[in-house]
Every structure is written in structure tokens, then in C-alpha cells.
Amino acid sequence: MIKQDVCQRVLHRALATGADYAEIYAQNTVNHSINMIANRVETINDTVVAGAAVRVYKGLRSVMATTVDTSESGLLRCAEKAADALGEGTAQMDIVLQEKAVVDIHPVAVAPGTVGNAEKIRILKEGYFAARNYSDSITQVTGSLLDVDHNILIANTDGIYTQDRQIRTRMAISVVAEKDGETQTGSFLPGRRAGLEMFQEIDPKAVGERAAKQAVTMVNAGYCPAGVMPVAIDNGFGGVIFHEACGHSLEASSVAYGRSQFVGKLGQKIANEKVTAIDDGTIPNAWGSINIDDEGTPAQKNVLIENGILKTYMIDKFNGRRMGMASTGSARRQSYSYTPTSRMTNTYIAPGTDRNEDIIASMEYGLYAKDMGGGSVNPVTGEFNFSVKEGYMVRNGKICEPVRGASLVGKGSDVIMNIDMVGTDLDMGQGMCGSSSGSVPTNVGQPLIRVSSITVGGR
Amino acid sequence: MTYQEFKQAVIRHAEAMGIAEYEIYYQAEESTSVSAFRHELNQFTSSVEGGLCFRCIVNGKMGYASTEALNEEQAERVVRTAHDNALALEADDPVFLVSGGQDYEKIDREGYELPKTEELIKKVLDTQEQLYAAAPTVIDGSSTQGMAISMDLAMYNSKGLDLNYHNNMSAIIVGAVVSDGKEMENDYQIKLGKLDTLDTEALTAKAAKTAMAKLGGEVAPTAVCPVVFDPEAMSDLLSTFSGVFSSEAAQKGLSKLADKEGQLIASSAVTLVDDPFYKDNPMPIPFDAEGSPTCRKALIEEGRLMTLLYNLKTAAIAGKKTTGNASKGSYNASLGVRPFTMYLAPGELTEEELLEKAGNGVYINSLSGLHAGADAVTGDFSLQSAGYLIENGKKTTHVKSFTVAGNFYDLLFRITAVGKNLELPMATGSTAFASPSVLVEKLSIAGK
Numbered sequence: 073m074i075k076q077d078v079c080q081r082v083l084h085r086a087l088a089t090g091a092d093y094a095e096i097y098a099q100n101t102v103n104h105s106i107n108m109i110a111n112r113v114e115t116i117n118d119t120v121v122a123g124a125a126v127r128v129y130k131g132l133r134s135v136m137a138t139t140v141d142t143s144e145s146g147l148l149r150c151a152e153k154a155a156d157a158l159g160e161g162t163a164q165m166d167i168v169l170q171e172k173a174v175v176d177i178h179p180v181a182v183a184p185g186t187v188g189n190a191e192k193i194r195i196l197k198e199g200y201f202a203a204r205n206y207s208d209s210i211t212q213v214t215g216s217l218l219d220v221d222h223n224i225l226i227a228n229t230d231g232i233y234t235q236d237r238q239i240r241t242r243m244a245i246s247v248v249a250e251k252d253g254e255t256q257t258g259s260f261l262p263g264r265r266a267g268l269e270m271f272q273e274i275d276p277k278a279v280g281e282r283a284a285k286q287a288v289t290m291v292n293a294g295y296c297p298a299g300v301m302p303v304a305i306d307n308g309f310g311g312v313i314f315h316e317a318c319g320h321s322l323e324a325s326s327v328a329y330g331r332s333q334f335v336g337k338l339g340q341k342i343a344n345e346k347v348t349a350i351d352d353g354t355i356p357n358a359w360g361s362i363n364i365d366d367e368g369t370p371a372q373k374n375v376l377i378e379n380g381i382l383k384t385y386m387i388d389k390f391n392g393r394r395m396g397m398a399s400t401g402s403a404r405r406q407s408y409s410y411t412p413t414s415r416m417t418n419t420y421i422a423p424g425t426d427r428n429e430d431i432i433a434s435m436e437y438g439l440y441a442k443d444m445g446g447g448s449v450n451p452v453t454g455e456f457n458f459s460v461k462e463g464y465m466v467r468n469g470k471i472c473e474p475v476r477g478a479s480l481v482g483k484g485s486d487v488i489m490n491i492d493m494v495g496t497d498l499d500m501g502q503g504m505c506g507s508s509s510g511s512v513p514t515n516v517g518q519p520l521i522r523v524s525s526i527t528v529g530g531r
Numbered sequence: 532m533t534y535q536e537f538k539q540a541v542i543r544h545a546e547a548m549g550i551a552e553y554e555i556y557y558q559a560e561e562s563t564s565v566s567a568f569r570h571e572l573n574q575f576t577s578s579v580e581g582g583l584c585f586r587c588i589v590n591g592k593m594g595y596a597s598t599e600a601l602n603e604e605q606a607e608r609v610v611r612t613a614h615d616n617a618l619a620l621e622a623d624d625p626v627f628l629v630s631g632g633q634d635y636e637k638i639d640r641e642g643y644e645l646p647k648t649e650e651l652i653k654k655v656l657d658t659q660e661q662l663y664a665a666a667p668t669v670i671d672g673s674s675t676q677g678m679a680i681s682m683d684l685a686m687y688n689s690k691g692l693d694l695n696y697h698n699n700m701s702a703i704i705v706g707a708v709v710s711d712g713k714e715m716e717n718d719y720q721i722k723l724g725k726l727d728t729l730d731t732e733a734l735t736a737k738a739a740k741t742a743m744a745k746l747g748g749e750v751a752p753t754a755v756c757p758v759v760f761d762p763e764a765m766s767d768l769l770s771t772f773s774g775v776f777s778s779e780a781a782q783k784g785l786s787k788l789a790d791k792e793g794q795l796i797a798s799s800a801v802t803l804v805d806d807p808f809y810k811d812n813p814m815p816i817p818f819d820a821e822g823s824p825t826c827r828k829a830l831i832e833e834g835r836l837m838t839l840l841y842n843l844k845t846a847a848i849a850g851k852k853t854t855g856n857a858s859k860g861s862y863n864a865s866l867g868v869r870p871f872t873m874y875l876a877p878g879e880l881t882e883e884e885l886l887e888k889a890g891n892g893v894y895i896n897s898l899s900g901l902h903a904g905a906d907a908v909t910g911d912f913s914l915q916s917a918g919y920l921i922e923n924g925k926k927t928t929h930v931k932s933f934t935v936a937g938n939f940y941d942l943l944f945r946i947t948a949v950g951k952n953l954e955l956p957m958a959t960g961s962t963a964f965a966s967p968s969v970l971v972e973k974l975s976i977a978g979k
Contacts (some may be wrong), residue, residue: 110622112620116594117597118595118613121582121599133573134573135575136574136575138577139579140579140599140601157648257909298976300979411574448900456900457904459903479913481915482932527933527934527979529914
């Protein structure tokens with residue numbers, strides 16, 4: 073994208089006022105999406121996002137300037153803007169850039185850009201009509217096939233000059249079912265850091281059927297009763313509980329500023345000893361995976377919590393300065409126009425030893441959450457919430473009738489102490505996580521777990 | 532390339548490809564953001580972003596393609612891609628481009644100049660000190676952010692439309708973190724306007740006070756009872772469910788308000804208005820995303836659904852006129868429908884009188900997780916909440932970590948009284964939501 077000698081000159085200009093670190097991040101991304109509703113292809117969106125950001129640090133101050141003009145003169149102007157904003161001083165560093173080839177641990181077989189609309193529409197329709205034809209009670213289906221070809225270049229005064237290409241593909245099917253004038257919804261949105269070969273692993277028909285089955289199940293369900301009870305949360309997207317209840321509070325963007333309940337807790341027991349939690353950006357072709365983070369640091373497998381003991385936070389370079397800790401390869405940004413910060417990649421609770429049937433059998437009265445929706449958290453207080461998309465009551469150790477409209481609320485530090493059974497069958501679900509550096513793809517995951525007691529919102 | 536140069540290049544390519552009907556939609560934003568942590572600046576961002584969307588009609592279908600990079604190669608690519616995308620579409624809905632020469636409302640509001648960077652930095656540092664001074668419980672972690680944003684919008688099409696819009700906005704956002712030695716709480720407050728007229732003293736005092744009020748508190752008891760929502764909580768609910776008033780959602784079976792125009796859909800206490808020129812909206816805009824003139828309209832009048840929100844396509848399908856509510860989520864998005872400032876018209880009662888009327892119940896001043904705990908299609912919600920118990924008509928114990936559950940369509944009928952304290956709490960763009968406090972006769976509370 074941008075030649076090494078150009079980067080060298082731009083970084084040099086960025087250092088002009090005495091910065092002790094400078095970085096260029098350049099991006100060229102093609103986003104493509106095909107959207108269906110009412111049995112037809114309604115819209116196709118195609119967007120090229122391209123631009124660059126120059127960032128400089130001086131001690132604990134950071135300055136970023138962005139530009140859509142990635143010519144040398146445009147980048148130099150951008151660097152000058154950043155340097156000027158930092159204040160007065162003189163350059164004190166030499167820069168020696170060295171090209172660092174990225175080892176691609178996420179090979180792509182069928183790049184989406186090489187496939188035309190017709191083939192993508194064929195795949196989308198398989199999923200779409202599998203949902204549409206699932207039951208007579210289905211009144212509407214929306215479906216999308218999204219693909220992203222995201223190319224980044226990072227050069228910094230640590231000497232790094234590196235590039236990466238991140239290809240992602242995702243199918244999203246949402247279904248509305250109706251019965252006696254009442255509607256309910258179901259959805260399934262699997263994605264991979266891969267090209268269209270993802271549909272060799274994931275059958276589009278199965279995507280549509282799963283979304284449809286959920287809507288039909290829920291339209292036949294009554295409302296979830298409210299109260300405090302044990303809850304078993306299934307694998308896959310169920311892992312959103314750790315993501316919200318704990319993950320965000322372990323990001324340096326909260327921890328470095330004292331805005332987290334887990335500040336100063338390294339080496340201490342913060343979770344039930346059954347809980348080992350990991351953030352791993354290196355899982356081949358997983359939705360949240362990266363080769364390098366958005367500061368050029370290679371992706372890592374970070375054990376956050378081991379048998380209940382807090383081992384590390386998720387750290388980017390800038391916040392790492394304030395914390396006196398090294399980057400964990402966790403810097404991420406939606407695009408050049410966002411300042412990167414520490415974020416999650418693929419975050420999951422590691423498999424334990426409890427058998428699924430024992431977990432359900434242990435519950436006299438409670439809720440089995442088979443599929444979860446999204447949630448949110450305030451890292452300062454740890455108060456989180458998330459919604460149950462598909463739930464069932466459990467009575468006397470047996471899964472009984474489906475229930476709709478449940479949500480779970482609590483405090484992160486309490487709930488991770490209360491995860492007292494952890495199953496063996498790890499699975500992940502895909503989401504887009506929104507935070508200060510924009511919306512980034514993340515996986516959540518876990519085996520079936522039991523939370524001994526949590527507030528269930530219902531009616 | 533500048534926008535004007537790129538526009539000319541796009542027009543050239545469109546004509547070369549024989550595309551007779553097309554539109555260019557351009558949006559650009561220049562922003563400066565400064566933030567303080569402890570007693571010094573820690574982040575400064577100067578950002579330029581924006582892009583251009585090209586749409587064209589081919590075989591009666593509307594194809595789209597967008598780019599942020601304005602160069603010759605992209606000028607060719609957007610035209611070719613939009614053309615190809617149009618050919619792959621199947622929906623046979625009518626498509627439109629607006630003709631030039633429409634009659635637009637004059638906006639009689641004085642714009643303001645954006646602050647110089649030095650002024651913004653000084654204001655942020657001063658405000659950060661005011662925040663620390665606001666209360667002894669304010670601790671490190673508290674932050675102040677200042678923003679100055681200049682936004683430009685331009686639309687041009689082959690039917691003579693040529694519109695431009697410019698808006699400046701500056702804002703101060705404070706995040707107070709407080710501690711009583713046992714636990715932490717926080718609160719964010721935002722104030723928009725001309726920088727030197729912003730009362731940051733009041734803003735920091737409010738953030739510190741609100742954060743402190745959140746300390747302590749009990750879990751509310753599980754009950755089905757009357758609920759009073761404060762203006763911010765009710766505005767959040769309106770925002771979450773505003774999509775049910777979209778004609779597009781209705782026509783696609785994603786809103787239960789399909790075929791309900793003219794019918795009662797709410798209690799007689801409810802009048803709901805959409806006004807692009809609402810006094811506190813920071814971005815009054817005379818044209819919508821199709822270039823149609825915008826206007827004020829009542830959606831619900833004393834409980835009766837007067838109209839849904841329309842753009843040209845949905846209006847044609849329904850045999851109506853557009854309400855000027857065409858929208859684009861961002862420059863590159865497909866056309867949809869959205870309100871400008873949607874607000875619940877104020878009633879007669881003070882908040883104290885609403886509480887008295889409620890008797891015993893729960894007062895809610897904070898809702899979280901609206902993107903997850905609410906289903907805009909079914910109207911169901913189950914949301915993390917905080918507030919106070921209402922006992923004998925008065926706010927008493929501070930409560931949190933409970934949920935409020937119900938259904939939005941049902942809630943509209945159960946609004947028994949609306950306060951007179953209309954507020955627009957969090958407007959940051961051209962879409963905003965405002966409400967007074969509202970009494971709902973019965974909702975489900977799940978707590979201990």
C-alpha cells in the first residue's frame with residue numbers, strides 16, 4: 073500500500089516535535105453485503121474504506137491525526153498535524169524500518185472478491201429459503217451474506233513495517249414467526265475469518281433451519297418467570313456471559329484508568345476455581361482471529377484467568393505504558409478513523425470436567441439458556457445484562473417447556489464466582505463487539521456452564 | 532481529488548456507460564477531540580472521514596456503490612459496481628430520484644464557529660478541574676472530553692437536484708467516577724453548544740451528583756407494579772422502539788403497526804411528534820436522505836396513530852405522500868426510514884404529581900443493554916434498570932440490579948399520565964429522542 077521509504081519519511085516528520093513513538097496505520101477495505109427480504113434480493117452494498125492515521129506518543133500523551141489522502145504529501149501533512157498537536161520539542165530518535173513478513177495462520181481458499189454476485193446469491197438463498205420453508209407460522213425472513221477484505225499496513229518507530237490481509241465472511245438469517253397475533257424472532261449469524269469456503273464447513277441450509285426453529289419454538293413459549301435462580305448456559309454464543317461479565321473489565325482501556333473492578337487483582341482469586349478463561353487471537357480461521365493486532369504486535373493466546381486466579385489483562389501499547397506492562401497483542405480498531413485500544417479476539421471459558429447431564433440434573437428449579445442474545449456491561453461497576461434468545465425451564469433436573477423474554481443481570485465479580493460447574497464441550501459463537509475503538513469481530517465461547525444463582529428478568 | 536472533481540469524474544463515467552438516472556450522496560466530517568485524565572491531556576485526535584455513495588437506476592432497479600477514496604480509479608469503480616449490483620437485484624419495488632427545485636424550510640437558527648484547538652484544550656482542562664472540585668468523592672478515572680465537529684453533506688442527481696448542508700457542533704462530555712471507599716460508580720453527561728457559552732460548572736456538578744446517587748442501593752423486590760420512567764429512561768425506550776413507526780418495517784411485517792393508521796394504538800395521554808426543527812436538536816435539517824423536504828408531524832395524537840414515517844418508495848407502495856423521513860445510517864447505507872426528533876408531547880403533571888398518582892411502585896432513571904434486552908419486532912423488553920422505590924407517592928430507597936419487563940405496544944396503552952418536564956437528554960446527531968416523565972400503570976419488576 074505505502075512504500076517503506078515513504079513510511080520512513082512520514083514517521084520522521086511525525087517525530088519532529090519530540091514524540092518518543094510514532095506509528096502509521098493505513099487501510100484499504102472492501103465491504104460487500106447482499107441483503108434479502110420478502111423472498112427477494114433487495115439491496116447490495118459495496119463500500120471501499122481507505123485512509124490512514126498517524127499516531128504519536130510522548131510519555132502518557134497520545135495524538136492521532138487521520139487522512140483519506142494516502143499520497144506521500146497527504147501523509148506528511150497528517151504527520152505534521154499530529155506532531156504540531158503534541159506541542160513543541162525536537163526530534164530525538166532515529167528510525168530504521170525493517171519489513172516483517174506476517175505469518176498467515178488463517179489461510180483463505182476462496183477470496184470473496186473473486187466470486188460474483190450470482191454465486192453469493194445462490195448460497196444466501198439456500199439459507200434463506202431453508203428458513204422460509206421451515207414452517208407455516210413463519211411470516212418474514214431477512215438474510216444477508218457479508219464479506220470483508222480488509223488490508224492493513226503498520227509502520228512504527230520500533231522499526232516495524234508490516235502488512236496483513238484479513239478476509240471475513242458471515243451469513244445472517246433472522247426469522248419472524250407468528251401465532252395468534254403474537255410474534256417472536258429467531259436468528260443465527262455464523263461467521264469465519266475465511267472466504268466462501270466457510271460454507272463447506274457450515275451448511276447454509278442448517279443456518280436457516282436453526283434460525284427458523286428458534287422463532288417457531290419461541291412463538292409457542294410462555295413468558296419466563298422472574299426471580300433469582302440457578303441458570304445453565306449452553307455453549308457457543310452463551311460465552312457472551314464471560315465477555316460481558318468479565319472480559320470488558322479486563323481490557324487495559326478500563327484497567328489503566330482505574331475504571332474496572334479488577335484493578336490491582338493480578339495473582340488474586342477473582343473467579344470460581346472451575347473457571348479458566350482465555351483470549352486467543354491465534355485460533356486458525358476463527359471469526360475473532362488476527363495475525364497481528366492493529367499496532368503490528370503478533371496475535372497471542374492469553375490465559376486471563378487460570379483456575380480462578382487472575383493472570384493477565386488484555387493490553388495495547390499505549391495503555392501498557394500507563395500500566396508498566398507489555399502489549400498482549402490486543403490492540404484493535406474498526407478503521408483508521410478510530411484510536412485503537414485493547415479489545416477481545418476469541419474469548420472463552422476453557423472446558424472443565426462436568427458432564428452436561430449432571431449439570432442439568434443438579435438443578436431442582438432454574439433456567440436452561442440454550443441460546444443467548446447480546447448484552448452490555450459498565451466496567452466501572454461490573455453491572456452487566458444480557459438477553460436469553462432461547463430458554464427452557466428446568467424442574468427436578470429435567471429440561472421442560474420453552475420460555476421467552478428472559479434476561480440475566482448481575483455484577484461481574486459475583487457471577488464469575490458463582491460459575492460452579494463447567495462442562496466439556498467447548499463451542500464458539502460470533503458477534504460484533506462495540507466499544508470506544510469501534511465495532512470489531514469477536515468470538516465468545518464456553519462449554520455448558522452452571523451459574524449457581526443469578527437474577528432472571530422476566531414477567 | 533476534491534469532491535467537486537470526483538463528482539465530475541463520476542458524471543463522466545456514468546454518461547459513458549449510458550446511465551441516465553443517478554445520484555451522488557457525499558458526507559464528510561472533520562473532527563477534533565481532546566480528552567483529559569487526572570490533571571492533564573492524555574489524548575488528542577484530529578480526524579477526517581467521509582465518503583461518497585453513487586446510486587443509479589438500471590432496468591428499474593437501484594444499484595449502490597460507495598467509497599471513501601476519491602480518485603479516478605474509484606470514480607470508475609463505483610459507477611461500474613453500482614450498475615452490476617443493480618442487475619443482480621430482484622425486488623420490484625418502485626425506485627425514485629427527487630427532482631430539483633423543491634420548496635425547503637428555512638432554518639432560522641444561528642450557527643456558530645467551532646473553537647480553536649487551544650480554546651478546546653483549555654476548556655477541557657478547566658472542566659476536568661471543575662469535575663474534581665465538584666465533590667470530594669470524585670476519583671481518578673474521571674475524565675473530560677471536548678469535541679468539535681464540522682459536517683458537510685451534498686446531494687446531486689441527474690434530475691437537477693443539487694443540495695448542500697453544513698453544520699458545526701461542539702460538545703463537552705464529562706465522565707465522573709466516584710467512590711465511597713467501598714464501591715465505585717460513574718456517570719456521563721454531555722452538553723452541546725457554542726463552547727464559551729457552555730455551563731460546565733452545572734454539567735460537572737450534575738455528573739458528580741448523579742454518580743454519587745448511584746452508590747449503595749438495594750436490589751428491588753420482584754413485583755408487578757406501577758412504574759414511573761424519568762425523561763432519560765423514557766427517551767431510551769422511544770429510541771429503541773422508534774422502528775415500529777417505520778412504514779418500511781410495517782410493509783415487511785416487522786412492525787405490528789401495519790394497517791393501524793387511524794386507529795387507537797395508545798392511551799389518550801399519548802401524543803407523539805416527529806420534528807426535524809425541534810429547538811434542542813443540534814442538527815436541524817431541511818431535507819431528508821432522498822432530498823425531499825422535511826416537516827413536523829404528529830405520529831400519535833391522543834392515542835390515535837395519525838401516520839407512520841415514509842420515504843418515497845414506502846409512500847408509493849402505500850399510496851401516500853412521503854413524510855420526508857428517508858434516511859441513511861451512514862453515507863454508504865441503503866435508504867431506510869427514521870425520525871428526526873421524536874418526542875412524547877408533555878402533559879400537565881409535575882413529576883411529584885406523577886409519583887403521587889403511582890402510589891407504590893418503582894421509579895426508573897436508568898436502563899441498560901437496550902440493544903440486547905429489547906426486541907424491536909415483537910415489542911418485548913426485559914431491561915437492566917436502576918432507580919428508586921416509590922412508597923406512598925414518594926421516592927424512597929435507591930434500587931438497582933433489577934429488570935423491568937413488558938411489551939412496548941402494550942406499554943403505549945398503559946401510559947396513564949405524562950409529566951410536563953419534557954427533556955432531550957442525549958442528542959448528538961440529527962436523530963434524537965425526547966420525553967417527559969411517564970407513568971405506566973403496570974410492568975414486571977424482577978429483583979430479589
